[in-house]
Amino acid sequence: MAIQVYNTLTRKKEVFEAKNERVNIYVCGVTPYDETHLGHARPSVIWDVIKKYLRWQGYQVYHVQNFTDIDDKIIARALNEGKTAQEISSYYIQDYLESMAALGVEEADVYPKVSEHIPEIIGLIEVLIAKGHAYAVNGNVFFDVLSFPEYGKLSNQKLDQLQAGTRFEVDPDKRNPMDFALWKAAKPGEPAWDSPWGKGRPGWHIECSAMSQKYLGCEFEFHGGGADLVFPHHENEIAQSEAATSKPLAKYWLHNGMLNLKNAKMSKSEGNFVTVKQVLAKYPKELVRFYILSNHYRSELEFHDSKLDEVARGWQRFNDCVQKVASVIKEQQDPVEELAALDAQLLEAVEETKQQFIAAMNDDFNTALAIANLFELQSKVNSYLANFEPSPMSNCVLQQVYKLFKQLAGDILGVLKLDSTNVEGLTEPLMDLILRLRTELRKEKNYQLADMIRDSLEELNILVEDTPQGPRWKFK
RNA sequence: GGCGGUAUAGCCAAGUGGUAAGGCCGAGCUCUGCAAAAGCUCUAUCCCCAGUUCGAAUCUGGGUGCCGCCUCCA
The missing domain is CATH 3.40.50.620 (HUPs)
Structure with a gap:
């Protein structure tokens, strides 16, 4: 077109x-x-x-x-x-x-x-x-x-x-x-x-x-x-x-x-x-x-000062979604023979979003509509992420999701802010350790201590979320 | 006085003839030790009047409001 x-x-x-x-x-x-x-x-x-x-x-x-x-x-x-x-x-x-x-x-x-x-x-x-x-x-x-x-x-x-x-x-x-x-x-x-x-x-x-x-x-x-x-x-x-x-x-x-x-x-x-x-x-x-x-x-x-605050939340949620995808996918590409229904559905949504994005941009560079299209995919991805089983298939599909987000929202629009969660290569293993300990505490129902760890981390601008797949963290 | 743009939900904002995208906020629900995150559901008839049409936010005419340009300005 x-x-x-x-x-x-x-x-x-x-x-x-x-x-x-x-x-x-x-x-x-x-x-x-x-x-x-x-x-x-x-x-x-x-x-x-x-x-x-x-x-x-x-x-x-x-x-x-x-x-x-x-x-x-x-x-x-x-x-x-x-x-x-x-x-x-x-x-x-x-x-x-x-x-x-x-x-x-x-x-x-x-x-x-x-x-x-x-x-x-x-x-x-x-x-x-x-x-x-x-x-x-x-x-x-x-x-x-x-x-x-x-x-x-x-x-x-x-x-x-x-x-x-x-x-x-x-x-x-x-x-x-x-x-x-x-x-x-x-x-x-x-x-x-x-x-x-x-x-x-x-x-x-x-x-x-x-x-x-x-x-x-x-x-x-x-x-x-x-x-x-x-x-x-x-x-x-x-x-x-x-x-x-x-x-x-x-x-x-x-x-x-x-x-x-x-x-x-x-x-x-x-x-x-x-x-x-x-x-x-x-x-x-x-x-x-x-x-x-x-x-x-x-x-x-x-424009006034509050304008950026008003759009910040939606923008943050979008970034969170991409970040989540990034943290879930694995580098290696396992051979995938055929996709399960949910995976196929998401893959289809990825292709559809890409086409919608192109259509929007082709129409007098309608970035507002292009962003709306990305948000729709976001909602589908979150839905998928909420109850997916890690598998070669899901990995394959999520890699496509990530690639598209990175390309459109990142490379072209430049609105993607992926946290560098790996400050000098230390943060990541350190957080793994802390969260592993905290998981043990929670198993022992020592919630007081577990909460204290979470609160203390929050003071360091690190947010901890407990999900059915285990704990997850991000910078505030 | 001339030219151009614009008027869509509490807020922001797409949509130029076929019955209102998306986001924020709000309400309810699911999940959950708590919290967070996420998901689901709900929330407008498109400034006013007249007209064209089977059908208009979308076209035509008129009106009103706001903005820009006619002076340096992205």
């Missing part, structure tokens, strides 16, 4: 077709002038999962994500703190990369920076001027929106309906109020580069056009980013790239919904945000990913 994605450009779901085996992805990255917040984590986690899923489906993936390291706010912050813009941006780029690594997000193949692509940017602006899509005035270069009839096609805006200048002053040098800067003349104290139009620096949108073209060419498969980038950023990117090359910039435009805090968009400029590092200090990364992936990527997502 084919993958379908919702394309902002056409405002409908489309069948995904890659030009070849390699799927090219450009995701708009951050402007590094402040700490990485949870709003940034959303697209990163989503694209991390999309990449891993596509790879699992047999595609190769090439992912480019930019850093806009030349920007008004970086400069402002630098002046404020008596540092260079470069010091500010590299500090927060580092913060971003660390935060993403801490979330288990795989790195992009390339992280191009504006400051390292000035020649490409100038070259692109020259092309636009030569083709009559841009004009230079007093050291600034503006894009002429009227020269690009398709302007507004991504955000579905009509030029005469847009209200430029409602809250900021329109530069009198612009021919049309909606024209936007490709190159900004240098102001005193700002970082600047030489150009045919004098010293200056790139405008906001041009870097993505220049860098995506350099690394991915034209009409690459995916262009992603937050919904707040649709206009003007992505609209302007399309105008610049397509005016210059006369070819489509990207095939599929995917936009993730905003993450809200206190009913308002999480935003650096509003001071309305929670950093990734703050959250990860309190919660495991797998839980944070689970929370993000429990919602469809296009819908808005509400």
Whole structure:
């Protein structure tokens, strides 16, 4: 079954077709002038999962994500703190990369920076001027929106309906109020580069056009980013790239919904945000990913402190189930001739879950539904586990269960947190010993002592459960 | 003023024409020395109004609420 994605450009779901085996992805990255917040984590986690899923489906993936390291706010912050813009941006780029690594997000193949692509940017602006899509005035270069009839096609805006200048002053040098800067003349104290139009620096949108073209060419498969980038950023990117090359910039435009805090968009400029590092200090990364992936990527997502607590229990139970399976299966594969009814049933459920997972992900990367499918299998597995007899058959089936969970929930979604119950190889035998002793005590009906052991272990964050198959333990 | 999104149980959340996935919370039960874990059962007619249809949460029209974008923003 084919993958379908919702394309902002056409405002409908489309069948995904890659030009070849390699799927090219450009995701708009951050402007590094402040700490990485949870709003940034959303697209990163989503694209991390999309990449891993596509790879699992047999595609190769090439992912480019930019850093806009030349920007008004970086400069402002630098002046404020008596540092260079470069010091500010590299500090927060580092913060971003660390935060993403801490979330288990795989790195992009390339992280191009504006400051390292000035020649490409100038070259692109020259092309636009030569083709009559841009004009230079007093050291600034503006894009002429009227020269690009398709302007507004991504955000579905009509030029005469847009209200430029409602809250900021329109530069009198612009021919049309909606024209936007490709190159900004240098102001005193700002970082600047030489150009045919004098010293200056790139405008906001041009870097993505220049860098995506350099690394991915034209009409690459995916262009992603937050919904707040649709206009003007992505609209302007399309105008610049397509005016210059006369070819489509990207095939599929995917936009993730905003993450809200206190009913308002999480935003650096509003001071309305929670950093990734703050959250990860309190919660495991797998839980944070689970929370993000429990919602469809296009819908808005509400965050407050209790949100993670609310989903934590369901997530924990899921992990417990996988952990239980892991602790029960044996490495060796005994020859199995035929399966008993219960085993066959479970094996069938495993295959069914896999198909459901694929169907969900193929439908515009519906991770929420994919997770629901995994939960259904969980319930069947727990049921099976509650009264199964260890046998080569059960071992064979449970190995399949584990493999699937590990693949889908672990490798692709990254929501699986399997305890390392074997700290330096000592914990395991030690626990065996303690539990063996405690079992003896219980046989002798010395429950007082048995309970004392269990309570003491709990104080060490080790939970002991007595099951019909014997005692079992896990970290709290 | 324009554009876009959204409204599903106490909470979170899938579902775009065929009679409401999944999770949390809650209630009851099973198992159990106790506890925990797990299992089973129960818990909504889908913002409002009108329409299309044999049939609508799902389509159309109107209304209301909330959010985003039009200004830096993932």
